[in-house]
Amino acid sequence: MINFEYYTPTRVIFGKDTEKEVGRLVREQGCRKVLLHYGGQSAKKSGLLGRIEASLKEAGIEYISLGGVVPNPRLSLVYEGIRMCKEAGVDFILAVGGGSVIDSAKGIGYGVANEGDVWDIYNRKREAEACLPIGAVLTIAAAGSEMSWSSVITNEDGWIKRGYSNDISRCRFAIMNPELTYTLPMYQTQCGAVDILMHTMERYFNPETDFEITDRIAEGLMVSVIHNARILMEEPENYNARASLMWASSLSHNNLTGCGLSSDWASHQLEHELSGMFDVAHGAGLAAIWGSWARYVYMENPKRFAQFAVNVMGIPQDFNHPEKTALEGIRAVEGFFRDIQMPTSVHEMGIELTDEQIETLAYKCSFMETRYIGGFKKLEKEDMMRIYQMAR
Numbered sequence: 001m002i003n004f005e006y007y008t009p010t011r012v013i014f015g016k017d018t019e020k021e022v023g024r025l026v027r028e029q030g031c032r033k034v035l036l037h038y039g040g041q042s043a044k045k046s047g048l049l050g051r052i053e054a055s056l057k058e059a060g061i062e063y064i065s066l067g068g069v070v071p072n073p074r075l076s077l078v079y080e081g082i083r084m085c086k087e088a089g090v091d092f093i094l095a096v097g098g099g100s101v102i103d104s105a106k107g108i109g110y111g112v113a114n115e116g117d118v119w120d121i122y123n124r125k126r127e128a129e130a131c132l133p134i135g136a137v138l139t140i141a142a143a144g145s146e147m148s149w150s151s152v153i154t155n156e157d158g159w160i161k162r163g164y165s166n167d168i169s170r171c172r173f174a175i176m177n178p179e180l181t182y183t184l185p186m187y188q189t190q191c192g193a194v195d196i197l198m199h200t201m202e203r204y205f206n207p208e209t210d211f212e213i214t215d216r217i218a219e220g221l222m223v224s225v226i227h228n229a230r231i232l233m234e235e236p237e238n239y240n241a242r243a244s245l246m247w248a249s250s251l252s253h254n255n256l257t258g259c260g261l262s263s264d265w266a267s268h269q270l271e272h273e274l275s276g277m278f279d280v281a282h283g284a285g286l287a288a289i290w291g292s293w294a295r296y297v298y299m300e301n302p303k304r305f306a307q308f309a310v311n312v313m314g315i316p317q318d319f320n321h322p323e324k325t326a327l328e329g330i331r332a333v334e335g336f337f338r339d340i341q342m343p344t345s346v347h348e349m350g351i352e353l354t355d356e357q358i359e360t361l362a363y364k365c366s367f368m369e370t371r372y373i374g375g376f377k378k379l380e381k382e383d384m385m386r387i388y389q390m391a392r
Contacts, residue, residue: 001211001260008254010147011173014247018175019137022052022094023059025173029133031092034063035085037105038096039070043139046183052096052137064088069097071282072275073104075119075155082111082118085132095136095171098192099143102136106151106169109134122153122162131168137175140184141246142192142283144199144253146174154276160364161276174250178242186236190340191283193229193245196252197222198286202265203258205297205304205376211260218257219311221248226312229340266374267293270387273361280349287342288349292390294330297377302326304376346392353392358385 013021026034034056036049043049049065056063066081084090085108095105111118113130121128136146145151149170152163181189204218225248228241235241251257270293271285280288298305306322309315309329313336318325334344343349353361362384365373372378379387 001214002262004259006255006259007167008147008256009167010171010254012147012176012250013173014176014243016177016179018177019048019051019180020055022135022137022175023055023057023061025175026056026061026092026094026135027059029092029135029172031133032062033088033090033092034061035081035088035090035093035105035108036063036065036096037069037081037093037101037108038065038067039098039101040067042183043067043096046180048137048139048180049096052094063094064090069101069104071100072154072161072279073100073107073152075107075153075157078104078107078111078118078153081105081108085112091132093132093134095134096139098138098140099145099195102134102143102145102171103151103153105134105136106131106145107153108132109169110151110164119153119155122151122155122164124162124164128164128166128168131166134169134171135173135175136171137180138177138246138249139180140188140192141178141181141242141249142195144196144249146171146176147250147254150253152272159276159279161272163272176246176250178239178246181242181246182237186233187284187341188281189232189236189245190229190342191281192249193225193232193340194283194287194337194342196245196249197225198267198283198290199252200257201290202268203255203261203263204308205264206262207301207375214257214259214261215307219308221252221257222312224248225252226336229336233340262375264375266297266376266379269365269373270361270384273365274346276364277357277361278349278351280351284343284349287337287344288346289387289391291330291334291344292387294333295327296383296387296390297374297379298326298330299323300377305329346388353388358388358392361388
């Protein structure tokens with residue numbers, strides 16, 4: 001294992017009707033005016049926004065609202081939120097939604113609290129020195145942004161998708177009511193399940209393989225996600241299954257499943273370019289790319305993939321041929337993706353990648369040939385191109 005620092009300052013309020021506590025929680029932060037940030041009309045139609053507004057009013061908290069966040073949240077809306085917050089004197093941002101809304105809120109928080117263009121922060125030209133305080137009312141179990149230090153924003157100028165991580169953006173509190181996810185379309189639910197699973201898989205496939213406690217936590221979480229995602233295909237309003245996915249969303253990306261280990265993140269980096277170029281759902285893009293990545297890298301350490309196959313996917317161990325067990329595990333993951341109606345290739349998302357597009361994707365993913373990606377196996381631009389070719 002390697003040395004690690006584990007930091008999770010976010011206060012979690014979990015269970016039924018917990019969104020009614022939001023006014024009290026914001027007031028406890030000592031803030032005077034809130035930006036209520038959300039996505040589409042579903043939060044209004046469901047009555048959720050109304051309940052939150054009532055709670056804020058009861059607590060004597062002023063607020064302004066900004067909706068319109070979409071999957072792969074846009075820089076242009078972040079700019080609009082920054083402008084509104086500065087003009088209105090906002091000192092707290094309340095994100096009502098999933099990872100896209102929370103990521104957008106973090107972008108706004110950086111932009112208000114720091115001088116200059118916020119995109120420079122995401123483009124790694126400078127570090128953020130501050131961020132407005134942020135709270136979340138979670139409505140989608142997926143990205144884990146409610147307890148992570150990460151935020152990903154898409155710049156429409158070139159459709160470049162970039163992530164930035166800093167502890168100062170971590171949510172002060174996260175309200176999690178699993179019942180708020182009942183009305184999600186099954187496609188979004190299962191995209192979320194893939195994202196949750198992948199956040200732990202990105203940590204699990206690493207060069208260090210000798211920290212058993214973290215491995216056991218990670219394996220148990222992945223088994224639970226797979227189990228409950230299958231339940232929800234048949235029982236979309238199963239409270240325990242929804243609750244399990246929602247809590248797994250947070251635990252999978254607050255680094256609990258990566259303590260003492262390094263990580264990979266190649267699949268996420270490859271997918272970011274796919275969703276940047278084609279605006280596909282993040283979870284679906286991950287499912288489409290993962291099998292090709294796995295087949296490209298597994299021989300770096302087939303025993304690690306074999307351990308995953310046995311302990312997570314239930315594949316019988318072939319002690320003499322770990323590479324066979326490893327490949328069976330990869331096939332089993334793809335079988336799970338098909339069971340929950342997720343793609344296992346880019347073609348299945350209705351996209352026919354051209355050679356020119358593959359070249360562009362790899363060029364952007366390599367930051368114009370200035371970096372490699374991956375920890376399990378270092379991937380240069382040519383490696384990225386081969387994986388995209390395998391995935392199409």
